[in-house]
Amino acid sequence: CLNTVETVFRRSVGTEPIVAQTEGVQDNDYGENDAPKSLYDLMAHRQEQAERSVLISCPSRTSEKKFLKFLSKHGDIKKHFFYESYGVYAVVEFGSRDNVVSLLDSAAIPIVSHDSTVPFKSRLLALRNHSSVDSASQPSSLPCQPQTTVPINELIQRLSREESIDEQISSLTEAYQLTEENSRLRFLVCSLLKDIAAAYFPECTIRPFGSSVNGFGKLGCDLDMFLDLDSISGWNLKRPKSGLSLEYQMKRTNSERHVTQSILSVIGECVDHFGPGCVGVQKILNARCPLVRFAHQPSGFQCDLTANNRVAMKSTELLYLYGELDPRVRSLVFTIRCWARAHSITSSIPGAWISNFSLTVMVLFFLQRRTPPIIPTLNQLRDLAGPEDESVIEGNDCTFVTDFSKIELQRNTDTLDQLLSDFFEFYATFPFSRMSINIRKGKEQNKPEVAPLHIQNPFETSLNVSKNVNTSQLDRFVALCQESAWLLQQSETRTPRGVGVGDTPAAWGLATLLLPSQVAGIKGRKKRKREPASERIKSLLESLKNKNEGKKSSDS
Numbered sequence: 001c002l003n004t005v006e007t008v009f010r011r012s013v014g015t016e017p018i019v020a021q022t023e024g025v026q027d028n029d030y031g032e033n034d035a036p037k038s039l040y041d042l043m044a045h046r047q048e049q050a051e052r053s054v055l056i057s058c059p060s061r062t063s064e065k066k067f068l069k070f071l072s073k074h075g076d077i078k079k080h081f082f083y084e085s086y087g088v089y090a091v092v093e094f095g096s097r098d099n100v101v102s103l104l105d106s107a108a109i110p111i112v113s114h115d116s117t118v119p120f121k122s123r124l125l126a127l128r129n130h131s132s133v134d135s136a137s138q139p140s141s142l143p144c145q146p147q148t149t150v151p152i153n154e155l156i157q158r159l160s161r162e163e164s165i166d167e168q169i170s171s172l173t174e175a176y177q178l179t180e181e182n183s184r185l186r187f188l189v190c191s192l193l194k195d196i197a198a199a200y201f202p203e204c205t206i207r208p209f210g211s212s213v214n215g216f217g218k219l220g221c222d223l224d225m226f227l228d229l230d231s232i233s234g235w236n237l238k239r240p241k242s243g244l245s246l247e248y249q250m251k252r253t254n255s256e257r258h259v260t261q262s263i264l265s266v267i268g269e270c271v272d273h274f275g276p277g278c279v280g281v282q283k284i285l286n287a288r289c290p291l292v293r294f295a296h297q298p299s300g301f302q303c304d305l306t307a308n309n310r311v312a313m314k315s316t317e318l319l320y321l322y323g324e325l326d327p328r329v330r331s332l333v334f335t336i337r338c339w340a341r342a343h344s345i346t347s348s349i350p351g352a353w354i355s356n357f358s359l360t361v362m363v364l365f366f367l368q369r370r371t372p373p374i375i376p377t378l379n380q381l382r383d384l385a386g387p388e389d390e391s392v393i394e395g396n397d398c399t400f401v402t403d404f405s406k407i408e409l410q411r412n413t414d415t416l417d418q419l420l421s422d423f424f425e426f427y428a429t430f431p432f433s434r435m436s437i438n439i440r441k442g443k444e445q446n447k448p449e450v451a452p453l454h455i456q457n458p459f460e461t462s463l464n465v466s467k468n469v470n471t472s473q474l475d476r477f478v479a480l481c482q483e484s485a486w487l488l489q490q491s492e493t494r495t496p497r498g499v500g501v502g503d504t505p506a507a508w509g510l511a512t513l514l515l516p517s518q519v520a521g522i523k524g525r526k527k528r529k530r531e532p533a534s535e536r537i538k539s540l541l542e543s544l545k546n547k548n549e550g551k552k553s554s555d556s
Ligand code: GTP
Pocket: 209, 210, 211, 212, 214, 217, 218, 221, 222, 224, 311, 312, 313, 315, 316, 355, 356, 357, 457, 458, 460, 464, 465, 466
Protein backbone atom coordinates (compact mmCIF):
# COMPACT_ATOMS: atom_id res chain seq x y z
CA CYS A 1 0.00 0.00 0.00
CA LEU A 2 0.98 3.60 0.38
CA ASN A 3 4.34 3.62 2.02
CA THR A 4 6.70 6.31 2.97
CA VAL A 5 9.67 5.72 0.78
CA GLU A 6 12.93 5.24 2.63
CA THR A 7 10.71 6.99 5.16
CA VAL A 8 12.55 7.08 6.99
CA PHE A 9 15.20 9.30 6.87
CA ARG A 10 17.34 8.02 4.11
CA ARG A 11 4.22 43.82 -20.61
CA SER A 12 3.07 46.91 -22.66
CA VAL A 13 4.88 49.97 -23.89
CA GLY A 14 4.24 53.27 -25.10
CA THR A 15 7.21 59.14 -25.62
CA GLU A 16 4.71 59.96 -22.93
CA PRO A 17 5.18 57.97 -19.79
CA ILE A 18 2.80 55.12 -19.19
CA VAL A 19 2.22 53.00 -16.11
CA ALA A 20 3.95 49.62 -16.08
CA GLN A 21 1.70 46.79 -17.15
CA THR A 22 2.25 43.49 -15.49
CA GLU A 23 1.78 40.74 -18.01
CA GLY A 24 0.67 38.38 -15.30
CA VAL A 25 2.89 35.63 -14.06
CA GLN A 26 3.39 33.00 -16.68
CA ASP A 27 2.59 30.16 -14.40
CA ASN A 28 0.06 31.37 -11.91
CA ASP A 29 -3.42 30.18 -11.35
CA TYR A 30 -4.78 33.38 -9.87
CA GLY A 31 -8.02 34.96 -11.02
CA GLU A 32 -7.85 38.21 -13.04
CA ASN A 33 -8.42 40.36 -9.97
CA ASP A 34 -6.06 38.80 -7.53
CA ALA A 35 -2.93 38.62 -9.71
CA PRO A 36 0.13 38.92 -7.51
CA LYS A 37 1.67 42.35 -7.18
CA SER A 38 5.08 41.25 -6.06
CA LEU A 39 7.36 38.28 -6.03
CA TYR A 40 6.61 37.86 -2.33
CA ASP A 41 2.87 37.46 -2.97
CA LEU A 42 3.55 34.86 -5.61
CA MET A 43 6.02 33.00 -3.40
CA ALA A 44 3.73 32.99 -0.39
CA HIS A 45 0.97 31.52 -2.57
CA ARG A 46 3.16 28.79 -4.03
CA GLN A 47 4.65 27.99 -0.62
CA GLU A 48 1.23 27.53 0.91
CA GLN A 49 0.21 25.20 -1.95
CA ALA A 50 3.41 23.22 -1.47
CA GLU A 51 2.67 22.64 2.21
CA ARG A 52 -0.58 20.95 1.25
CA SER A 53 1.12 18.77 -1.36
CA VAL A 54 2.77 15.37 -1.44
CA LEU A 55 5.08 13.66 -3.92
CA ILE A 56 4.21 10.05 -4.77
CA SER A 57 6.21 7.52 -6.77
CA CYS A 58 3.74 5.49 -8.87
CA PRO A 59 4.09 2.01 -10.35
CA SER A 60 3.86 1.91 -14.13
CA ARG A 61 0.44 0.24 -14.07
CA THR A 62 -1.26 2.99 -12.09
CA SER A 63 -4.68 4.08 -13.35
CA GLU A 64 -5.10 7.82 -12.96
CA LYS A 65 -8.79 7.55 -12.13
CA LYS A 66 -8.32 4.88 -9.47
CA PHE A 67 -5.32 6.69 -8.06
CA LEU A 68 -7.35 9.85 -7.52
CA LYS A 69 -10.25 7.94 -6.04
CA PHE A 70 -7.91 6.17 -3.65
CA LEU A 71 -6.28 9.40 -2.46
CA SER A 72 -9.49 11.40 -2.23
CA LYS A 73 -10.41 9.28 0.80
CA HIS A 74 -8.13 11.68 2.68
CA GLY A 75 -9.67 14.89 1.35
CA ASP A 76 -10.28 17.10 -1.66
CA ILE A 77 -7.58 17.02 -4.33
CA LYS A 78 -7.09 20.54 -5.68
CA LYS A 79 -4.56 19.71 -8.35
CA HIS A 80 -2.42 16.83 -9.46
CA PHE A 81 -0.01 16.03 -12.26
CA PHE A 82 2.43 13.30 -13.25
CA TYR A 83 5.98 13.52 -14.53
CA GLU A 84 8.89 11.19 -15.18
CA SER A 85 12.19 11.16 -13.30
CA TYR A 86 13.69 7.73 -12.64
CA GLY A 87 10.11 6.41 -12.81
CA VAL A 88 6.75 8.14 -12.73
CA TYR A 89 5.89 10.53 -9.91
CA ALA A 90 2.72 12.41 -9.02
CA VAL A 91 2.44 15.78 -7.31
CA VAL A 92 -0.84 15.91 -5.46
CA GLU A 93 -2.15 19.07 -3.82
CA PHE A 94 -4.79 18.52 -1.15
CA GLY A 95 -7.32 21.07 0.12
CA SER A 96 -5.74 21.27 3.57
CA ARG A 97 -2.77 20.21 5.70
CA ASP A 98 -5.12 17.94 7.63
CA ASN A 99 -5.69 15.87 4.50
CA VAL A 100 -1.93 15.35 4.26
CA VAL A 101 -1.77 14.35 7.93
CA SER A 102 -4.51 11.80 7.32
CA LEU A 103 -2.66 10.41 4.31
CA LEU A 104 0.59 10.12 6.27
CA ASP A 105 -1.23 8.42 9.15
CA SER A 106 -2.33 5.74 6.75
CA ALA A 107 1.12 5.27 5.26
CA ALA A 108 3.27 2.46 6.52
CA ILE A 109 6.91 2.66 7.36
CA PRO A 110 8.51 0.01 5.14
CA ILE A 111 10.25 -2.97 6.60
CA VAL A 112 13.82 -2.96 5.46
CA SER A 113 15.59 -6.15 6.42
CA HIS A 114 19.18 -4.95 6.26
CA ASP A 115 18.73 -1.58 7.83
CA SER A 116 17.12 0.03 10.81
CA THR A 117 14.53 2.65 9.95
CA VAL A 118 14.14 6.12 11.31
CA PRO A 119 10.60 7.05 12.26
CA PHE A 120 10.26 10.14 10.12
CA LYS A 121 7.32 10.37 7.74
CA SER A 122 8.23 12.64 4.92
CA ARG A 123 5.79 13.73 2.24
CA LEU A 124 7.74 11.71 -0.32
CA LEU A 125 5.76 8.49 -0.67
CA ALA A 126 5.68 5.37 -2.79
CA LEU A 127 2.63 3.56 -4.02
CA ARG A 128 3.55 -0.10 -4.20
CA ASN A 129 1.58 -2.52 -6.38
CA HIS A 130 -1.74 -1.63 -4.91
CA SER A 131 -4.58 -3.50 -6.52
CA SER A 132 -7.07 -0.65 -6.08
CA VAL A 133 -5.04 1.68 -8.29
CA ASP A 134 -3.93 -0.86 -10.91
CA SER A 135 -5.00 -0.17 -14.45
CA ALA A 136 -6.69 -2.99 -16.33
CA SER A 137 -4.80 -2.26 -19.52
CA GLN A 138 -1.13 -2.57 -18.81
CA PRO A 139 1.04 -0.72 -18.64
CA SER A 140 -1.12 2.38 -18.24
CA SER A 141 -0.03 5.60 -19.89
CA LEU A 142 -0.16 8.31 -17.30
CA PRO A 143 -0.20 11.80 -18.85
CA CYS A 144 3.28 13.03 -17.94
CA GLN A 145 4.17 16.74 -17.95
CA PRO A 146 7.60 17.49 -19.41
CA GLN A 147 10.11 18.84 -16.88
CA THR A 148 12.98 19.39 -19.30
CA THR A 149 13.48 21.53 -22.39
CA VAL A 150 13.42 20.27 -25.95
CA PRO A 151 16.90 19.36 -27.28
CA ILE A 152 18.62 22.17 -29.17
CA ASN A 153 18.30 20.49 -32.59
CA GLU A 154 14.57 20.11 -32.12
CA LEU A 155 14.34 23.74 -31.01
CA ILE A 156 16.22 24.84 -34.15
CA GLN A 157 13.69 22.96 -36.30
CA ARG A 158 10.76 24.38 -34.38
CA LEU A 159 12.08 27.94 -34.79
CA SER A 160 12.76 27.41 -38.49
CA ARG A 161 9.04 26.76 -39.03
CA GLU A 162 8.12 30.25 -37.69
CA GLU A 163 7.51 33.07 -40.12
CA SER A 164 9.28 36.00 -38.47
CA ILE A 165 12.20 36.51 -36.12
CA ASP A 166 9.80 38.04 -33.57
CA GLU A 167 7.77 34.83 -33.64
CA GLN A 168 10.93 32.77 -33.30
CA ILE A 169 11.90 34.67 -30.16
CA SER A 170 8.43 34.20 -28.64
CA SER A 171 8.46 30.54 -29.56
CA LEU A 172 11.86 30.04 -27.89
CA THR A 173 10.61 31.75 -24.73
CA GLU A 174 7.52 29.57 -24.74
CA ALA A 175 9.57 26.39 -25.14
CA TYR A 176 12.13 27.22 -22.45
CA GLN A 177 10.34 28.97 -19.61
CA LEU A 178 9.31 27.11 -16.48
CA THR A 179 5.86 25.63 -16.60
CA GLU A 180 3.35 26.00 -13.81
CA GLU A 181 3.92 22.36 -12.87
CA ASN A 182 7.68 22.76 -12.76
CA SER A 183 7.33 25.81 -10.55
CA ARG A 184 5.03 23.90 -8.19
CA LEU A 185 7.53 21.05 -8.03
CA ARG A 186 10.32 23.49 -7.10
CA PHE A 187 8.32 24.88 -4.20
CA LEU A 188 7.37 21.37 -3.11
CA VAL A 189 11.03 20.30 -2.98
CA CYS A 190 11.78 23.39 -0.81
CA SER A 191 8.89 22.46 1.44
CA LEU A 192 10.09 18.83 1.77
CA LEU A 193 13.53 20.10 2.69
CA LYS A 194 12.06 22.47 5.23
CA ASP A 195 10.58 19.43 7.00
CA ILE A 196 14.14 18.17 7.42
CA ALA A 197 15.65 21.51 8.45
CA ALA A 198 12.79 21.90 10.94
CA ALA A 199 14.43 19.18 13.03
CA TYR A 200 16.89 21.90 14.04
CA PHE A 201 14.93 25.07 13.39
CA PRO A 202 11.20 24.40 13.70
CA GLU A 203 10.14 27.85 12.52
CA CYS A 204 12.46 28.13 9.55
CA THR A 205 11.38 28.55 5.93
CA ILE A 206 13.20 27.36 2.84
CA ARG A 207 12.57 29.63 -0.14
CA PRO A 208 13.68 29.26 -3.72
CA PHE A 209 15.61 32.13 -5.26
CA GLY A 210 17.53 32.77 -8.50
CA SER A 211 16.17 31.54 -11.80
CA SER A 212 13.60 29.23 -10.16
CA VAL A 213 11.56 32.33 -9.31
CA ASN A 214 13.05 35.40 -11.04
CA GLY A 215 11.14 34.75 -14.27
CA PHE A 216 14.25 33.88 -16.28
CA GLY A 217 14.45 30.20 -15.35
CA LYS A 218 14.64 27.58 -18.04
CA LEU A 219 13.21 24.08 -17.57
CA GLY A 220 16.01 22.03 -16.04
CA CYS A 221 17.79 24.94 -14.32
CA ASP A 222 19.19 24.33 -10.85
CA LEU A 223 17.14 24.94 -7.71
CA ASP A 224 18.73 27.63 -5.53
CA MET A 225 17.36 27.56 -2.01
CA PHE A 226 17.73 29.86 0.91
CA LEU A 227 17.24 28.83 4.53
CA ASP A 228 15.37 31.75 6.00
CA LEU A 229 15.69 32.10 9.77
CA ASP A 230 14.62 35.75 9.86
CA SER A 231 11.36 35.10 11.65
CA ILE A 232 13.13 33.43 14.57
CA SER A 233 16.56 34.97 14.71
CA GLY A 234 15.39 38.34 15.95
CA TRP A 235 17.34 40.16 13.23
CA ASN A 236 14.29 42.21 12.55
CA LEU A 237 13.56 43.05 16.18
CA LYS A 238 14.93 46.39 17.28
CA ARG A 239 14.42 45.80 21.02
CA PRO A 240 12.80 43.14 23.19
CA LYS A 241 9.06 43.61 23.61
CA SER A 242 8.98 42.25 27.15
CA GLY A 243 11.39 41.92 30.04
CA LEU A 244 12.28 38.47 28.83
CA SER A 245 14.99 37.81 26.38
CA LEU A 246 16.25 34.45 25.17
CA GLU A 247 19.35 32.95 26.62
CA TYR A 248 21.13 32.65 23.33
CA GLN A 249 24.56 31.29 22.85
CA MET A 250 26.34 30.32 19.73
CA LYS A 251 29.29 28.15 20.65
CA ARG A 252 32.70 28.33 19.02
CA THR A 253 31.72 31.06 16.56
CA ASN A 254 32.75 34.63 16.35
CA SER A 255 31.27 35.87 13.10
CA GLU A 256 28.08 35.73 11.11
CA ARG A 257 29.90 33.70 8.47
CA HIS A 258 30.80 31.06 11.06
CA VAL A 259 27.20 30.90 12.22
CA THR A 260 26.06 30.36 8.61
CA GLN A 261 28.70 27.66 8.12
CA SER A 262 27.68 25.84 11.33
CA ILE A 263 23.99 25.92 10.45
CA LEU A 264 24.62 24.63 6.93
CA SER A 265 27.00 22.02 8.23
CA VAL A 266 24.43 20.39 10.53
CA ILE A 267 21.65 20.64 7.97
CA GLY A 268 23.96 19.20 5.31
CA GLU A 269 24.68 16.24 7.60
CA CYS A 270 20.99 15.77 8.20
CA VAL A 271 20.14 15.89 4.48
CA ASP A 272 22.98 13.49 3.74
CA HIS A 273 21.96 10.90 6.35
CA PHE A 274 18.20 11.21 6.36
CA GLY A 275 16.97 13.27 3.39
CA PRO A 276 14.70 11.00 1.30
CA GLY A 277 15.78 11.15 -2.33
CA CYS A 278 18.74 13.49 -1.64
CA VAL A 279 21.96 12.09 -3.08
CA GLY A 280 25.52 13.27 -3.66
CA VAL A 281 25.46 15.74 -0.78
CA GLN A 282 28.48 18.07 -0.77
CA LYS A 283 29.12 20.69 1.88
CA ILE A 284 30.89 23.62 0.22
CA LEU A 285 31.30 25.78 3.30
CA ASN A 286 34.42 27.72 2.38
CA ALA A 287 32.92 29.35 -0.71
CA ARG A 288 32.24 33.12 -0.63
CA CYS A 289 28.65 32.09 -0.18
CA PRO A 290 28.70 28.79 1.82
CA LEU A 291 26.31 26.16 0.47
CA VAL A 292 25.19 22.55 0.57
CA ARG A 293 24.86 21.01 -2.89
CA PHE A 294 22.96 17.80 -3.66
CA ALA A 295 20.76 16.15 -6.24
CA HIS A 296 17.11 15.59 -5.39
CA GLN A 297 16.47 12.43 -7.35
CA PRO A 298 12.65 12.28 -7.36
CA SER A 299 12.41 15.75 -8.90
CA GLY A 300 15.61 15.59 -10.92
CA PHE A 301 16.72 18.97 -9.53
CA GLN A 302 20.30 19.89 -8.78
CA CYS A 303 19.95 21.83 -5.52
CA ASP A 304 22.09 24.50 -3.85
CA LEU A 305 21.06 25.30 -0.29
CA THR A 306 22.42 28.54 1.19
CA ALA A 307 21.64 30.48 4.36
CA ASN A 308 21.85 34.13 5.31
CA ASN A 309 21.90 35.09 1.65
CA ARG A 310 19.48 38.00 1.73
CA VAL A 311 21.25 40.06 -0.96
CA ALA A 312 20.73 37.24 -3.47
CA MET A 313 17.05 37.26 -2.56
CA LYS A 314 16.99 41.01 -3.33
CA SER A 315 18.71 40.44 -6.72
CA THR A 316 16.07 37.82 -7.45
CA GLU A 317 13.31 40.28 -6.59
CA LEU A 318 14.92 42.95 -8.80
CA LEU A 319 15.27 40.64 -11.80
CA TYR A 320 11.68 39.49 -11.34
CA LEU A 321 10.51 43.11 -11.31
CA TYR A 322 12.41 43.96 -14.51
CA GLY A 323 10.95 40.86 -16.19
CA GLU A 324 7.44 41.88 -15.20
CA LEU A 325 7.76 45.47 -16.48
CA ASP A 326 7.84 44.63 -20.16
CA PRO A 327 7.40 41.24 -21.88
CA ARG A 328 10.35 41.98 -24.19
CA VAL A 329 12.72 41.75 -21.20
CA ARG A 330 12.09 38.05 -20.57
CA SER A 331 12.01 37.15 -24.24
CA LEU A 332 15.35 38.80 -24.91
CA VAL A 333 16.95 37.29 -21.80
CA PHE A 334 15.73 33.78 -22.73
CA THR A 335 17.02 34.20 -26.28
CA ILE A 336 20.45 35.47 -25.25
CA ARG A 337 20.81 32.81 -22.56
CA CYS A 338 19.90 30.09 -25.05
CA TRP A 339 22.28 31.50 -27.68
CA ALA A 340 25.08 31.70 -25.10
CA ARG A 341 24.53 28.10 -23.99
CA ALA A 342 24.42 26.84 -27.58
CA HIS A 343 27.88 28.34 -28.15
CA SER A 344 29.26 27.26 -24.75
CA ILE A 345 29.67 30.85 -23.62
CA THR A 346 27.91 29.75 -20.45
CA SER A 347 28.31 26.37 -18.81
CA SER A 348 26.81 24.39 -15.95
CA ILE A 349 30.34 23.81 -14.67
CA PRO A 350 31.85 26.67 -12.66
CA GLY A 351 34.82 28.31 -14.41
CA ALA A 352 36.01 31.42 -16.21
CA TRP A 353 32.78 31.61 -18.21
CA ILE A 354 30.22 34.37 -18.17
CA SER A 355 27.41 33.31 -15.80
CA ASN A 356 23.73 33.44 -16.63
CA PHE A 357 23.34 36.06 -13.92
CA SER A 358 26.01 38.30 -15.55
CA LEU A 359 24.44 37.76 -18.96
CA THR A 360 21.05 38.78 -17.64
CA VAL A 361 22.52 41.97 -16.15
CA MET A 362 24.11 42.69 -19.56
CA VAL A 363 20.72 42.38 -21.26
CA LEU A 364 19.12 44.68 -18.65
CA PHE A 365 21.88 47.24 -19.16
CA PHE A 366 21.38 47.14 -22.94
CA LEU A 367 17.62 47.73 -22.47
CA GLN A 368 18.36 50.70 -20.19
CA ARG A 369 20.57 52.17 -22.96
CA ARG A 370 17.83 52.17 -25.62
CA THR A 371 16.37 55.48 -26.80
CA PRO A 372 13.98 55.85 -25.10
CA PRO A 373 14.96 53.30 -22.43
CA ILE A 374 12.79 50.19 -22.15
CA ILE A 375 13.42 49.74 -18.42
CA PRO A 376 14.39 52.21 -15.67
CA THR A 377 17.74 52.30 -13.89
CA LEU A 378 18.09 50.87 -10.39
CA ASN A 379 18.63 54.39 -9.01
CA GLN A 380 15.31 55.45 -10.55
CA LEU A 381 13.63 52.46 -8.91
CA ARG A 382 15.26 53.42 -5.60
CA ASP A 383 13.97 57.01 -5.90
CA LEU A 384 10.41 55.69 -6.32
CA ALA A 385 10.63 53.58 -3.15
CA GLY A 386 8.46 54.30 -0.13
CA PRO A 387 9.40 53.75 3.54
CA GLU A 388 7.96 50.21 3.36
CA ASP A 389 10.51 49.33 0.66
CA GLU A 390 13.54 50.36 2.69
CA SER A 391 16.13 47.61 2.87
CA VAL A 392 19.71 47.80 4.06
CA ILE A 393 21.54 44.47 4.17
CA GLU A 394 24.99 44.35 5.76
CA GLY A 395 25.39 48.06 5.07
CA ASN A 396 24.33 47.76 1.41
CA ASP A 397 21.43 49.85 0.16
CA CYS A 398 19.04 47.33 -1.39
CA THR A 399 16.05 49.68 -1.49
CA PHE A 400 13.89 49.87 -4.60
CA VAL A 401 10.20 50.28 -5.28
CA THR A 402 8.16 47.11 -5.05
CA ASP A 403 4.79 48.55 -6.10
CA PHE A 404 4.85 48.12 -9.88
CA SER A 405 2.04 50.67 -10.36
CA LYS A 406 4.40 53.50 -9.28
CA ILE A 407 6.75 52.76 -12.18
CA GLU A 408 6.24 54.79 -15.36
CA LEU A 409 7.72 53.41 -18.53
CA GLN A 410 8.60 55.37 -21.63
CA ARG A 411 7.02 54.58 -24.96
CA ASN A 412 9.50 52.46 -26.87
CA THR A 413 8.22 50.42 -29.80
CA ASP A 414 11.36 48.48 -30.75
CA THR A 415 10.60 45.00 -32.00
CA LEU A 416 12.29 41.93 -30.53
CA ASP A 417 13.95 41.33 -33.89
CA GLN A 418 15.49 44.82 -33.77
CA LEU A 419 16.50 44.43 -30.13
CA LEU A 420 18.22 41.13 -30.81
CA SER A 421 20.30 42.55 -33.70
CA ASP A 422 21.13 45.68 -31.72
CA PHE A 423 22.11 43.66 -28.63
CA PHE A 424 24.78 41.88 -30.67
CA GLU A 425 25.99 45.13 -32.21
CA PHE A 426 26.04 46.85 -28.82
CA TYR A 427 28.31 44.23 -27.25
CA ALA A 428 30.30 43.63 -30.47
CA THR A 429 31.56 47.20 -30.10
CA PHE A 430 31.35 47.80 -26.31
CA PRO A 431 34.55 49.32 -24.83
CA PHE A 432 35.08 46.43 -22.37
CA SER A 433 38.71 47.36 -21.81
CA ARG A 434 37.83 50.73 -20.24
CA MET A 435 34.24 50.60 -19.10
CA SER A 436 32.14 48.84 -16.50
CA ILE A 437 28.49 47.84 -16.95
CA ASN A 438 26.35 49.52 -14.33
CA ILE A 439 22.58 48.95 -14.10
CA ARG A 440 22.30 51.13 -11.00
CA LYS A 441 23.19 54.23 -13.06
CA GLY A 442 22.13 52.82 -16.44
CA LYS A 443 25.31 54.16 -17.93
CA GLU A 444 28.75 52.67 -18.42
CA GLN A 445 31.32 53.84 -15.85
CA ASN A 446 35.09 53.86 -15.86
CA LYS A 447 36.36 50.52 -14.60
CA PRO A 448 37.27 50.79 -10.91
CA GLU A 449 39.69 47.85 -11.12
CA VAL A 450 41.47 45.68 -13.66
CA ALA A 451 39.32 42.80 -14.89
CA PRO A 452 38.56 41.71 -18.45
CA LEU A 453 34.82 42.08 -17.84
CA HIS A 454 33.49 44.42 -15.17
CA ILE A 455 29.81 44.31 -14.23
CA GLN A 456 29.05 46.16 -11.05
CA ASN A 457 27.13 44.12 -8.50
CA PRO A 458 23.83 46.08 -8.26
CA PHE A 459 23.68 45.91 -4.44
CA GLU A 460 27.18 45.19 -3.22
CA THR A 461 28.53 47.96 -5.44
CA SER A 462 32.22 47.43 -4.69
CA LEU A 463 32.00 43.93 -6.20
CA ASN A 464 32.28 42.74 -9.79
CA VAL A 465 29.76 39.98 -10.61
CA SER A 466 31.90 38.78 -13.52
CA LYS A 467 35.22 38.71 -11.67
CA ASN A 468 35.70 35.08 -12.73
CA VAL A 469 35.64 35.84 -16.48
CA ASN A 470 39.01 35.69 -18.23
CA THR A 471 40.11 37.50 -21.40
CA SER A 472 39.69 34.54 -23.69
CA GLN A 473 36.08 33.96 -22.58
CA LEU A 474 35.29 37.64 -23.08
CA ASP A 475 36.94 37.55 -26.52
CA ARG A 476 34.80 34.55 -27.52
CA PHE A 477 31.68 36.41 -26.40
CA VAL A 478 32.63 39.50 -28.43
CA ALA A 479 33.56 37.44 -31.52
CA LEU A 480 30.22 35.63 -31.35
CA CYS A 481 28.34 38.91 -30.93
CA GLN A 482 30.12 40.19 -34.04
CA GLU A 483 29.29 37.08 -35.98
CA SER A 484 25.64 37.07 -34.90
CA ALA A 485 25.24 40.79 -35.66
CA TRP A 486 26.69 40.14 -39.10
CA LEU A 487 24.46 37.12 -39.71
CA LEU A 488 21.35 39.08 -38.79
CA GLN A 489 22.21 41.67 -41.42
CA GLN A 490 22.32 39.12 -44.23
CA SER A 491 19.15 38.74 -46.28
CA GLU A 492 20.05 35.05 -46.60
CA THR A 493 19.66 34.68 -42.83
CA ARG A 494 16.57 36.85 -42.58
CA THR A 495 14.47 34.95 -45.13
CA PRO A 496 12.40 31.92 -44.14
CA ARG A 497 13.67 29.03 -46.26
CA GLY A 498 10.73 26.65 -46.25
CA VAL A 499 11.00 22.90 -45.82
CA GLY A 500 14.38 21.38 -46.67
CA VAL A 501 15.42 17.77 -47.08
CA GLY A 502 12.73 15.34 -45.86
CA ASP A 503 10.39 17.22 -43.63
CA THR A 504 13.12 19.24 -42.00
CA PRO A 505 12.80 23.00 -42.38
CA ALA A 506 16.04 24.76 -43.36
CA ALA A 507 17.39 26.90 -40.54
CA TRP A 508 16.88 30.65 -40.83
CA GLY A 509 16.77 33.72 -38.58
CA LEU A 510 17.34 33.01 -34.88
CA ALA A 511 17.74 29.30 -35.69
CA THR A 512 20.84 30.12 -37.78
CA LEU A 513 22.36 31.90 -34.78
CA LEU A 514 22.02 28.74 -32.71
CA LEU A 515 23.95 26.61 -35.21
CA PRO A 516 27.62 25.97 -34.49
CA SER A 517 29.77 29.00 -35.01
CA GLN A 518 32.58 29.24 -37.52
CA VAL A 519 34.42 32.00 -35.69
CA ALA A 520 38.05 31.02 -35.30
CA GLY A 521 38.82 29.36 -31.99
CA ILE A 522 35.19 28.72 -31.12
CA LYS A 523 34.25 25.11 -30.75
CA GLY A 524 31.14 24.14 -32.68
CA ARG A 525 28.94 21.05 -32.53
CA LYS A 526 29.42 20.28 -36.23
CA LYS A 527 30.94 21.97 -39.21
CA ARG A 528 28.86 23.90 -41.68
CA LYS A 529 29.85 25.19 -45.06
CA ARG A 530 30.29 28.90 -44.86
CA GLU A 531 32.78 31.42 -46.15
CA PRO A 532 35.91 31.76 -43.99
CA ALA A 533 35.25 33.44 -40.65
CA SER A 534 37.86 36.13 -41.05
CA GLU A 535 36.21 37.37 -44.24
CA ARG A 536 32.82 37.43 -42.61
CA ILE A 537 34.08 39.21 -39.50
CA LYS A 538 35.99 41.67 -41.65
CA SER A 539 32.86 42.45 -43.58
CA LEU A 540 30.85 42.70 -40.35
CA LEU A 541 33.32 45.16 -38.88
CA GLU A 542 33.22 47.17 -42.11
CA SER A 543 29.44 47.23 -42.06
CA LEU A 544 29.35 48.15 -38.35
CA LYS A 545 31.93 50.88 -38.96
CA ASN A 546 29.92 52.30 -41.85
CA LYS A 547 26.76 52.18 -39.79
CA ASN A 548 28.39 53.93 -36.80
CA GLU A 549 29.87 56.59 -39.04
CA GLY A 550 26.43 57.08 -40.56
CA LYS A 551 24.98 57.45 -37.04
CA LYS A 552 27.69 59.91 -35.98
CA SER A 553 27.14 62.15 -39.03
CA SER A 554 23.39 62.10 -38.45
CA ASP A 555 23.94 62.95 -34.70
CA SER A 556 26.17 65.94 -35.48
P1 GTP B 1 20.86 29.64 -13.62
O1 GTP B 1 22.13 29.60 -14.38
O2 GTP B 1 19.66 29.36 -14.43
O3 GTP B 1 20.92 28.84 -12.36
O4 GTP B 1 20.67 31.19 -13.21
P2 GTP B 1 20.59 31.83 -11.76
O5 GTP B 1 20.12 33.26 -11.96
O6 GTP B 1 19.79 30.99 -10.84
O7 GTP B 1 22.10 31.85 -11.32
P3 GTP B 1 22.86 31.10 -10.12
O8 GTP B 1 22.22 29.80 -9.83
O9 GTP B 1 24.31 31.12 -10.50
O10 GTP B 1 22.68 32.09 -8.90
C1 GTP B 1 21.46 32.21 -8.21
C2 GTP B 1 21.22 33.64 -7.83
O11 GTP B 1 22.28 34.10 -7.00
C3 GTP B 1 21.17 34.63 -9.01
O12 GTP B 1 19.94 34.74 -9.64
C4 GTP B 1 21.53 35.92 -8.30
O13 GTP B 1 20.41 36.43 -7.63
C5 GTP B 1 22.57 35.44 -7.29
N1 GTP B 1 23.92 35.51 -7.86
C6 GTP B 1 24.56 34.62 -8.61
N2 GTP B 1 25.79 35.02 -8.92
C7 GTP B 1 25.95 36.19 -8.33
C8 GTP B 1 27.01 37.12 -8.24
O14 GTP B 1 28.11 36.96 -8.78
N3 GTP B 1 26.76 38.23 -7.51
C9 GTP B 1 25.58 38.45 -6.89
N4 GTP B 1 25.38 39.54 -6.20
N5 GTP B 1 24.57 37.59 -6.93
C10 GTP B 1 24.75 36.50 -7.65
